[in-house]
């Protein structure tokens with residue numbers, strides 16, 4: 001499913017003294033099959049944007065009580081927002097948002113805090129049972145095997161884990177269980193809000209690895225929100241940079257990090273590889289790489305070999 | 309969810325906002341006394357006049373204040389109706405069995421409505437213009453005399469302010485967990501009562517766990533900073549200023565005024 005978003009704006013607590021313009025005129029298209037990154041400072045609107053994609057935040061026009069406003073005379077109305085995910089038109093009241101949520105899985109920040117059931121198996125099966133259509137039934141066996149599949153793709157032993165309490169697990173394990181609880185329904189698009197936040201470096205690497213395992217056969221499109229530049233540089237096909245509620249840049253990482261100054265001026269960091277490229281440039285050495293560690297090392301070694 | 313910011317504090321900077329919370333609390337109590345001492349139209353009009361001045365100086369929009377009144381509308385109508393129907397006296401306009409509408413009853417009800425509205429508006433002015441934190445500070449300071457009989461005033465105030473501080477945090481948390489479960493297909497809107505209550509388990513369990521976790525963390529953090537020493541100083545000291553003097557004089561004038569009216573002008577009707 002393709003995500004198409006145009007002129008999306010969102011204000012929290014509109015019309016009160018606490019109003020916050022979290023999104024201003026955001027336009028962004030994400031193709032099916034991408035491993036897409038969303039970058040940006042804290043408070044730049046990343047979470048607000050992704051919560052629109054599965055209808056947790058709604059456009060006014062998709063709400064029941066919405067009445068279209070008549071434009072004032074002499075004023076050109078702002079362009080109407082467009083938000084489509086596959087065949088779902090999220091600006092439309094008639095859209096079935098539950099069906100959409102089955103197709104667009106969302107892993108929130110610190111998802112381990114949403115675990116609630118007595119056993120890992122029950123917790124992971126929660127979404128599976130919720131999304132059953134009317135009249136549709138799954139046997140115990142089917143549920144067991146779906147849960148076990150989901151647990152094994154996030155790198156846990158399904159048989160051993162299933163009967164344990166989710167509250168007795170380690171932090172990293174809890175997070176995997178929570179991710180399993182979302183992907184168990186095989187959503188076409190998987191969105192993760194800062195999936196590696198608060199983990200140690202090894203835990204981070206493992207989470208990114210499991211996302212690569214999921215990407216492709218299990219979930220066609222993966223969207224990660226992150227402010228870890230290395231994570232984006234290593235993993236994403238494309239990334240968008242949010243800044244104060246707007247999309248400041250959108251490009252593949254190799255292009256994005258070429259423009260290091262612009263990122264730095266937005267108050268963002270750049271990946272370690274980009275820092276090294278800059279440092280080498282100052283010493284008069286040009287490295288032309290795509291900013292993944294592997295490619296960087298290969299290019300530097302090639303340069304060295306060339307000179308030696 | 310975010311709309312009901314707790315305590316309804318309305319964040320602008322005004323004369324009333326800057327007043328000392330203690331003075332505002334005392335003013336509210338004094339004002340309630342004045343409302344009930346006043347037993348003539350002029351007395352209540354004086355109270356209303358003072359309240360209108362407060363509203364004008366607080367820069368809180370009138371619409372917000374009307375919303376507070378809307379909350380007690382039912383109560384007001386109900387009490388007024390009862391009073392009209394059961395008040396006995398002469399000048400009977402209408403009678404049926406034990407119900408009757410008299411001139412006295414109508415006037416009495418009108419006064420009652422006026423008093424209730426004044427009461428509610430004045431107390432909501434307090435919460436609109438005072439943050440919950442400074443309100444607890446004020447209460448703590450006013451309750452200081454109870455320390456002499458070993459009443460744990462400070463602990464009480466601390467419990468109050470922690471509870472108030474945690475309400476918005478827990479509300480945020482509820483919203484977040486609710487969204488996370490909705491993303492997993494949870495449905496809170498359909499089904500019978502039993503199903504709806506059961507639907508809240510996936511919210512309640514994580515919420516309770518996180519509340520306990522937060523409480524524990526807060527306790528540890530307070531311990532780590534040696535909370536519980538004998539003498540505590542305050543970051544924000546409450547201080548009387550000229551504004552509070554103005555407030556105090558207004559209150560004194562109001563109470564004297566309505567008392568004099570009661571003595572010299574006399575009863576309602």
Ligand SMILES: Nc1ncnc2c1ncn2[C@@H]1O[C@H](COP(=O)(O)OP(=O)(O)O)[C@@H](O)[C@H]1O
Nearest residue numbers: 012020022041042043044045046047048049310
């Ligand atoms: N539930 C909410 N109510 C009010 N304001 C919010 C809420 N959630 C986020 N905001 C505000 O919206 C802005 C964007 O927030 P968010 O999308 O969470 O940013 P990010 O995920 O990039 O850190 C911030 O200024 C934040 O304070």
Ligand SMILES: [Mg+2]
Nearest residue numbers: 046047109193
């Ligand atoms: Mg966020």
